[in-house]
Amino acid sequence: MSAQPLLCARGVWKFFGDFAALRDIDLEIAPEATLALLGRNGAGKTTLLRMLAALSSPSRGSITARGEPLRSENYRRRIGVISHDIWIYDELTAQENLDFFAGLYGIRKAAVRISQWLEITGLARVRHRPAREFSRGMRQRLAIARAFFHEPEILLLDEPFTALDDQAAGLLRGLIARPSGQPRRTIVLSTHQLQEALGLATEVAVLDRGRVAFRGPNTEDLRASPGDLYKKFSEPTP
Amino acid sequence: MGFLRATLAIALKDLRIERRSREVLNVAFSFALVVLLLFSFTFDPSGEETRAMSGGLLWLVFSFAGTLALNRSFARETANQCLDALVSAPVSGAAVFLGKALANALLLLALELACLPVFGIFYNVRWSVSFGWLLLVMALGTWGFTVVGTVFSALTVNVALREIMLPLLVFPITVPALMASVQLTTVLFTGEPIAAEMVWLRLLFGFDLIFTLLGLALVEYVLVG
Amino acid sequence: MKTLTAVTAVMMVAALYLAFVWVPTERSMGIVQRIFYFHMPSFVVAAVAIYVGLAASIGYLASRDLRFDELAASSIEVGLVFDTVNLATGPLWAKPVWGIWWTWDPRLTSAFVLWLMFIGYLLLRRGMEEPGTRAAASAVLTVFQAVGAVIVYMSNRLWRTQHPQPVIGGGAGSGLDREMWVALLGCLAALLALYICLLQLRRRLERLRRETDGLRRTLYSMS
Numbered sequence: 001m002s003a004q005p006l007l008c009a010r011g012v013w014k015f016f017g018d019f020a021a022l023r024d025i026d027l028e029i030a031p032e033a034t035l036a037l038l039g040r041n042g043a044g045k046t047t048l049l050r051m052l053a054a055l056s057s058p059s060r061g062s063i064t065a066r067g068e069p070l071r072s073e074n075y076r077r078r079i080g081v082i083s084h085d086i087w088i089y090d091e092l093t094a095q096e097n098l099d100f101f102a103g104l105y106g107i108r109k110a111a112v113r114i115s116q117w118l119e120i121t122g123l124a125r126v127r128h129r130p131a132r133e134f135s136r137g138m139r140q141r142l143a144i145a146r147a148f149f150h151e152p153e154i155l156l157l158d159e160p161f162t163a164l165d166d167q168a169a170g171l172l173r174g175l176i177a178r179p180s181g182q183p184r185r186t187i188v189l190s191t192h193q194l195q196e197a198l199g200l201a202t203e204v205a206v207l208d209r210g211r212v213a214f215r216g217p218n219t220e221d222l223r224a225s226p227g228d229l230y231k232k233f234s235e236p237t238p
Numbered sequence: 239m240g241f242l243r244a245t246l247a248i249a250l251k252d253l254r255i256e257r258r259s260r261e262v263l264n265v266a267f268s269f270a271l272v273v274l275l276l277f278s279f280t281f282d283p284s285g286e287e288t289r290a291m292s293g294g295l296l297w298l299v300f301s302f303a304g305t306l307a308l309n310r311s312f313a314r315e316t317a318n319q320c321l322d323a324l325v326s327a328p329v330s331g332a333a334v335f336l337g338k339a340l341a342n343a344l345l346l347l348a349l350e351l352a353c354l355p356v357f358g359i360f361y362n363v364r365w366s367v368s369f370g371w372l373l374l375v376m377a378l379g380t381w382g383f384t385v386v387g388t389v390f391s392a393l394t395v396n397v398a399l400r401e402i403m404l405p406l407l408v409f410p411i412t413v414p415a416l417m418a419s420v421q422l423t424t425v426l427f428t429g430e431p432i433a434a435e436m437v438w439l440r441l442l443f444g445f446d447l448i449f450t451l452l453g454l455a456l457v458e459y460v461l462v463g
Numbered sequence: 464m465k466t467l468t469a470v471t472a473v474m475m476v477a478a479l480y481l482a483f484v485w486v487p488t489e490r491s492m493g494i495v496q497r498i499f500y501f502h503m504p505s506f507v508v509a510a511v512a513i514y515v516g517l518a519a520s521i522g523y524l525a526s527r528d529l530r531f532d533e534l535a536a537s538s539i540e541v542g543l544v545f546d547t548v549n550l551a552t553g554p555l556w557a558k559p560v561w562g563i564w565w566t567w568d569p570r571l572t573s574a575f576v577l578w579l580m581f582i583g584y585l586l587l588r589r590g591m592e593e594p595g596t597r598a599a600a601s602a603v604l605t606v607f608q609a610v611g612a613v614i615v616y617m618s619n620r621l622w623r624t625q626h627p628q629p630v631i632g633g634g635a636g637s638g639l640d641r642e643m644w645v646a647l648l649g650c651l652a653a654l655l656a657l658y659i660c661l662l663q664l665r666r667r668l669e670r671l672r673r674e675t676d677g678l679r680r681t682l683y684s685m686s
Contacts, residue, residue: 017529017594018677019684042684053326056463059527071462077328085319091255103247104327130258146323209684386607393600397590407587407604410579411611414618421625441618448610456603459524463596 004066006031006154006186007052011061014047014210021047023210025061029186029203034176036201036218037190043207045190046084049158052188053081065154077105080152082160082172086143090132094123094142097131098149105150117149121171137165144172155187161196176200198223244329248337253344255314262307262345270303270353274360283361292363293424297379297416299357300350304380305405307349308387311342312395321395321461331458335388339453343377343384350376368426375426378442379419382449383412389453392460411449418442464663471656478653486646498556504651505549506574508658510612512542513577515662517609520602529673532598535605536588537665541658543581549574569619576615580608594673 005028014022022044029035039045050056051063054070065075081087088097095114102110118124121141131139140163147155157176161169176187177200191197198204198218206214216222256262277295281288288295315321324334358365365372390407394400409416418438425435432439482500489496519535522528553571554564565571584604591597639647 015595016680018673019680050463053322054462055322055325073328073330076326079326081323081326083319083322085322087320087323088318089251089255089314089320090317091258091314092251096254100247100251101323101327104244104324104329106328389603389607393603394587394590396596397587397600399590403583403587403590406579407583410576410583410615411607413576414611414614417618417622421622437621441621445614448614449607452607452610456524456606459599460603463599 004031005029006033007063007065007188009048009058009061009063012048012051012058012063013060014044014051014056015059020210022051022058025210025212027205027212027215029188031186032184033203034178034187034189034201035203035205036197037188037205037207038194038197039190039207039213042209044210045207046158048207049156049188049190052154053079053083053156077150078153080147080150080155082143082147082155082157084158086139087146088131088139088142091130093128093130094118094134094145095127097142098145101146102150107150113149117145121145122167136163137168140164140168141171144168144175148175151183153185155185155189157187157189157191159191160189161191161193173200241330241333244333245337245340248324248329248334249340249344252311252314252338252341256341256345262310263349266303266306266349267352269306270299270349271356273299273302274353274356278360288361289363289428290424292361292427293420293422295361296353296357296423297420299353300346300380301383301409301416303349303353304346304383304387305408307346308342308384308391308408309401309404311338311388312391313400316395325461331461332454334461335392335453335457338391339381339385339388339450342388343381346380346384347377350380363427364429365427367429368432371432372423372426375419375422375439375442378439378446379415382415382442382446383408385446385449385453386412389449389457389460392457415442415445418445467656467660467663471653471660474653474656478650481646481649486642487640489643492560495556495559498552500646500650501654502549502552502556503647504654505545505552506570507651508654509542509546509549509574509577509581511655512538512545512658513580513605513609513612516542516605520605520609523598523602524606527595527598529594529598530670532594532601533666533669533673534662535601537662537669539581539584539605540665541661543578543585544661545654545658546574546578546581550578569616569623572619573612573616577612580612584608594676 007027007029009025009027012022012025012027013020025044025048037045037048047056051058052070054076057071063070065078068075070076089100092100095118098114098117099110102114107113115124118127121144123138123141123145126134126138131142134142147157155176157172160172164172173196176189178184189197189201201218204214204216204218204222205212277299281291281295312321315324325331354365357363387404387408390404394403394407397403418441421438422432422435422442425432478500482497486497486500488494515538516535519531519538523531523535550571553574557566558564584601587604588597588601591600
C-alpha cells in the first residue's frame with residue numbers, strides 16, 4: 001500500500017549528555033520516495049541518518065519501519081548505507097569484501113551478484129587486489145557496490161557526493177535516479193549540495209538545529225530558488 | 239543470518255586479514271621472544287626455583303604478548319569505521335563479539351604453541367608430557383583472557399591511550415584465570431599429578447563461562463550508541 | 464545536605480573519640496592497633512562503593528538515564544578514596560606490629576586489585592568525551608569489575624590455602640572484645656555517613672558538569 005509510510009519517526013529526541021542534537025522530530029517517509037535531507041552543519045542530519053542506519057537509538061520517542069523497531073535484523077537486512085567513512089576492509093580484496101558482506105546479508109547466489117556489481121562499478125579488473133591499493137575513487141565505488149549489491153529496499157546516503165570522483169558520482173547519480181530495470185527503492189539523501197539534491201529528490205526535509213523546519217514535496221518553486229530554502233526555513237541566529 | 243554462521247563469518251574474516259598482514263603474529267611473537275630473553279637474565283634458567291616458577295613465567299610471556307594481539311582486535315575495525323558496518327548489518331552484537339573473540343583466541347593459541355618449544359629449550363622444561371592436559375589449560379586460560387580482552391577492546395575503541403588502557407583494565411579482572419593457569423601449568427611441568435589441582439580447573443572453567451555470558455549479554459550496549 | 468554534613472561531622476568526631484580515646488588499648492599490639500578501627504571499615508566502604516556502582520550501572524543500562532551514570536561514577540571515585548585509606552593504613556599498622564610492610568593475603572591483595580579497578584574505571588572515563596558512550600562503557604566495565612572482584616577474592620583464598628602467607632590482622636573479627644566491636648561498628652557507621660556525604664557532593668559536581676557541557680554545546684551549535 002503506497003499510502004502507508006515506510007519509515008516513521010515520532011517525537012524523536014537525541015541527547016548527547018545535555019545537548020539535544022535532535023528535538024522532537026516527527027517525520028514520515030513514504031515508500032519509493034527520494035527524500036533530500038537538508039540543513040547546515042550541525043543541524044542533525046548525520047545524527048538522524050545514523051539512527052536510520054540502526055547505529056544508535058533515540059533518547060526519546062521512536063522510529064519504526066512498518067511498525068518494526070530499527071534494531072530488528074529484518075530491518076537491517078533491507079538497508080544499504082553510504083557513510084562519511086568507507087566501511088571497507090583495506091586488507092581484503094574487492095571480491096573478499098563483497099563476499100564477506102554477502103555472507104552477513106544472507107545473499108543467495110552471491111557470486112553472480114558480486115560479479116555483476118564489480119562490472120557495474122568498474123572494478124572487475126581489480127577484483128583480486130586488496131582495497132588498500134585502490135585509489136580513493138575506486139574505494140568509493142567499492143563502497144557503492146557494498147551498499148547496493150544486496151538490493152536494499154531503503155538507501156541511506158550521508159553526504160555521498162562530497163568526496164566522489166566524477167566516475168563514482170555519475171554512477172551514484174544513475175543509481176539514485178532510478179533507471180528502468182532497477183528495483184524501486186526508498187532513498188534518504190543528506191547533502192549540502194542543494195542543486196544536486198533537488199535534481200534527484202521527490203521530497204525535501206530541512207533540519208535546523210535539531211528540528212524539522214520544513215517538510216514537503218520537491219516543487220518547481222523550490223528548484224527555482226534553492227537558496228531561499230535555508231533563509232525561509234531556518235531560525236535566525238540570535 | 240544464523241548466529242553461528244555470522245560468528246564464523248566474522249571470525250574467518252579476522253583470521254584472513256591476519257594471515258594477509260601477519261601483524262599480530264610477527265609483532266607479538268617477536269615481543270614474546272624478547273621477554274623470554276629478559277627473563278633469562280632475571281630468573282636463572284637452570285635453578286630449581288625457576289622450575290617451580292616455570293608456569294608463572296610462561297603465562298607472563300603469554301599475557302604480555304596477548305595484550306599486543308588484543309590491541310589489534312577492534313583497531314582493525316576502526317580503520318574505515320568498519321565497526322559501524324558490522325553494527326548496521328543484520329547480525330547481532332553478540333555474534334560480532336563472539337566471532338572476534340574466537341579469532342583472537344585462535345591467534346593467541348597459535349602464538350602460545352609457537353612459544354612453547356622455545357620456552358622448553360631455554361628453560362629445559364619438558365612440556366610434551368601430559369600435552370593433552372597442557373593444551374586444555376592453555377585453551378581455557380587463553381579463552382578467559384581473550385573474552386574479557388575482546389569486550390574491553392570494544393569498550394576502548396575510541397579512547398585516548400587505548401594501548402595502555404587495555405592491559406590496565408583487563409589484568410585485574412583476569413587475575414583468577416591467570417592464577418589458575420599458572421598453578422595448573424606448573425604442576426604439569428613438574429610432572430606432579432593434576433588430580434590434586436582439579437579445583438583450579440573448575441575455577442578456570444567457571445571463570446570462562448561467567449565472563450563469556452557477561453560479554454554476550456552486555457556487548458550490544460557498547461556497540462549501539 | 465546541610466543536615467547530612469552536620470550529622471557526618473558529629474559521627475566522625477564520635478568515631479575518633481571511640482577509636483582513639485574510649486576503646487581500651489589492645490594488649491599485645493599497643494596504641495598502633497587503633498588504626499584498625501579505620502583500616503577495616505575503609506575497606507568495607509570501598510566494597511559498598513563498588514556495589515552501589517554496580518547497581519547504578521545496571522540502572523543506567525536498563526534506562527539510559529544519565530543520573531545513574533552520575534551515581535556510578537561518583538560512587539567509584541569516592542570508593543577509591545576509601546580504598547586508598549585502607550591500603551595506606553595497612554602497612555602503617557603492619558610494620559610496627561608484624562615487621563613487614565605488606566603481604567599478599569587475600570584481603571590485602573583484593574584491596575589492591577580493587578584499587579586498580581577503580582583507577583582503571585576513572586582513567587577510562589577521562590579518555591572519553593561523549594556522555595552517552597562514556598556512560599555505557601563505564602557501566603559495562605563496572606559489571607565486569609564487580610563480578611571480577613568477587614572471583615579475585617575467592618581465588619586468592621584458594622591460593623592462600625595452598626601457599627600460606629603471613630596474615631596481617633588475624634582472622635576477621637576473631638577475638639574482638641565487646642568494646643572493640645562497639646568502636647569498630649561506630650567507626651564503620653561514621654565512615655558510611657562520610658561516604659554518603661562525599662557521594663552527594665560528587666554527584667552534584669557531576670550533574671553541574673553535564674549541564675555546563677550541554678549549555679556549551681548548545682551555544683556552539685547556534686553560532
